[in-house]
Amino acid sequence: MAGMxxxxxxxxxxxxLFVYGTLMRGYPHRMADELARHATYEGRxxxxxxxxxxxxxxxxxxxxxxxxxxxxxxxxxxxxDYLQKLDSYExxxxxxxxxxxxxxxxxQVTMDGTSIDAWIYLYNGPVEKLTQxxxxxxxxxx
Numbered sequence: 001m002a003g004m005x006x007x008x009x010x011x012x013x014x015x016x017l018f019v020y021g022t023l024m025r026g027y028p029h030r031m032a033d034e035l036a037r038h039a040t041y042e043g044r045x046x047x048x049x050x051x052x053x054x055x056x057x058x059x060x061x062x063x064x065x066x067x068x069x070x071x072x073x074x075x076x077x078x079x080x081d082y083l084q085k086l087d088s089y090e091x092x093x094x095x096x097x098x099x100x101x102x103x104x105x106x107x108q109v110t111m112d113g114t115s116i117d118a119w120i121y122l123y124n125g126p127v128e129k130l131t132q133x134x135x136x137x138x139x140x141x142x
Contacts, residue, residue, distance in 0.1 A: 013106075014106055014116075014117045014118055014119060015076050015077045015078075015080060016042070016074055016075065016076055016077070016116060016117065016118035016119065017035075017039065017074070017075045017076075017077055017083075017086070017118055017119045017120075018045055018047055018072050018073070018074055018107070018109045018118040018119065018120045019035070019072050019073050019074075019075065019121075020047070020051065020058060020060055020070050020071070020072030020073075020120075020138060021057050021058040021072075021138045022057050023035050023073075023086075024072060024073050024138070025041055025073045027140065028140060031089055035075060035086075036075075038077065038078060038079065038082045039075035039076055039077045039078060039082070040075065040076045040078065041073065041074075041075055042073075042074040042075060042076050042111070043073070043074055043111055043112065044071065044072070044073060044074075044111070045071075045072060045073065045074045045109040045110060045111035045116075045118070046069045046070065046071050046072075046109060046110050046111075046136075047060065047062075047069070047070045047072065047107060047108075047109045047110075047120060048062065048063055048064070048065070048066075048068055048069060048070075048108075049061055049062045049063045049068060049069075049070045049122075050063050050065075050068050050070070050127070050132055050136075051070045051132065051133040051136050051137075051138060052123065052127050052130040052131065052132050052133065053130060053131045053132075053133055054101075054123065054125075054130060057138075058133060058138040059101075059102070059122075059123025059125070059127070059130070060120065060121075060122055060123055061122060061123055061127060062107065062122065068136070069136045070136045070137075071136050071137045072109075074109065074111055074116070074118055083104070083119065086104075086121075087104060090102040090104070090121045092104060092121070092124075099124060099125070100124055101123070101124055101125055102121040102122060102123060102124055103121070103122055103124045104119055104120070104121055104122075105119070105120060105122055106118070106119055106120075107119075107120045107122075
């Protein structure tokens with residue numbers, strides 16, 4: 001794929017990013033606006049996982065439960081190097097303290113009935129004391 005750096009990870013490469021929180025289309029945050037300038041919005045999608053309220057922002061963990069769906073947006077990044085800025089925003093860049101709160105991984109999401117690969121920032125901490133957002137949809141009111 002043009003522009004993707006094969007040294008980024010041993011995982012499959014993709015230029016797609018699934019966002020489910022403060023980076024979603026229309027979310028009132030400067031990074032959501034910046035992402036919209038660096039990527040092309042492709043549409044709504046869902047990920048098999050559980051959504052939790054971490055603080056004023058959400059975290060997602062993968063799930064095998066058929067009813068566990070998190071809803072979000074898919075963007076096509078125009079330049080893979082932008083992932084480094086997103087890693088810093090998500091607290092999992094090279095300068096992040098360990099253990100990082102999030103980790104970036106390629107996962108399958110469903111968009112328009114089709115499974116596609118996309119980068120997702122998965123929550124990397126314990127969820128036992130967090131409130132689950134059962135609707136699978138994050139909003140600024142959560």
